[in-house]
Amino acid sequence: MDKSIILDTVKNKISEKIRNFESLITETRASNNDTKSSMGDKYETGREMLQQEINNLQRQLNEALHQQAIIQKISPESSEKVQNGALVKTNKGLFYISASVGEIVVENTKIMTISDEAPLAKVMMGLRTGQTFAINTLEQTIENIW
Missing domain, CATH: 1.10.287 (Helix Hairpins)
Structure with a gap:
């Protein structure tokens, strides 16, 4: 993507x-x-x-x-870990960590934009592909990071 x-x-x-x-x-x-x-x-x-x-x-x-x-300040460069500017695919959805402007659709794909201050982003920060995290008792696995 x-x-x-x-x-x-x-x-x-x-x-x-x-x-x-x-x-x-x-x-x-x-x-x-x-x-x-x-x-x-x-x-x-x-x-x-x-x-x-x-x-x-x-x-x-x-x-x-x-x-x-x-x-x-965000670069479109690919990331190896979750950080500001990362596009993160979990088993629950696709998240772009940047500024919270809600859901956007790019190339027929729904992406939820979230701020790096959002609880979900804070939990994911620094994690890599394959790692699992939980928020509000909902467990998610990071499937890919761009």
Whole structure:
């Protein structure tokens, strides 16, 4: 399996998330400006709610930017052990350790992307093909690592 295609897919998903958050923030700020009027305190609550929404979107944008920074450091080179950037096939599924953007489909194959901070990734880190691990009493065997 070509890891550079997987890496590009993850990068594209993160870039799309960033664009969406930036767009939502811009739209919400515009709404916030539209509510500024001389009608009095009645609109202060609405403006405060919009500001809270902007703050929430900004936090999500910052997380997406952090994911983008992490993914930029990942190489598509093959790995012999589980590490950041590794594509890991277990008897339960296919996992790409990079940034958590959910399930992606590459070459008609479902791949679950997980962060290196995810409990599953932490348990697998450093393991090699053929080794077994357990998480939540579910035992898995690493069948291949790219």
